[in-house]
Amino acid sequence: MWTKLVPILQASGYVKQADKGTIEAFCINYQLLRKGYDSIKTDGVVTKVSKTVVNQRTGETYEDNAGWKRNPASQIIDSATAKLNSLAHELGLTPSARASLLQLSDDNDEEPNIKEMLNGGSEF
Template sequence: MQFQDKTLIEARCINYQQMRNAYADIMENGSVKAAYRTVTNPTNGEIMATNFTGYKRNPSTQIFDAATAKIKSISKDLGMTPQSRAELLDLSKDDDNGDSVKKLKELFG
């Protein structure tokens, strides 16, 4: 395994953990949250009203989306998707003795 592959695998693992943490937060707190604006009396600080302003997206949904996209991209770079494996096999057909095709087939079944 090359150094670059190790770095990509580590990055994939990190993003996978970020995805799982974000998903756990989404399951615990929901993907959206009601947002309110509190109106206070400027003289004594007493709360006069709490107005509903809409819904706010949980920041974990953005983390989840970004981590998922990075995992998909890294998986493709590592040949972990059907399409990327097919591309690797096509590239290896240029090999004169066919050794690289045999090695790829052993790795990816």
């Protein structure tokens, strides 16, 4: 993910060296999302819960179905997705974030420069 993401962010011009930690966190959470998804593909969304039962008369033990529980990987996916959405917004990777960056760029063009602010736009 890092090798694909960094060139895109560098080309945008909005991401700087100081954002390295944010980019790294994005890549880590992306990897967590992928691993969680792989677990769900392999093990399913729910997993069987069993309990060991001891027969009181014979002393034999056996596994009995105690129901089903949510695959813990689904919680990892939920958490990683939320963090990815937040980090993507910070890095300008969402449509709304890009629109905000474009708006900031347009706003800067309309602001008067320091000379105009101090002199009221007129020369001495």
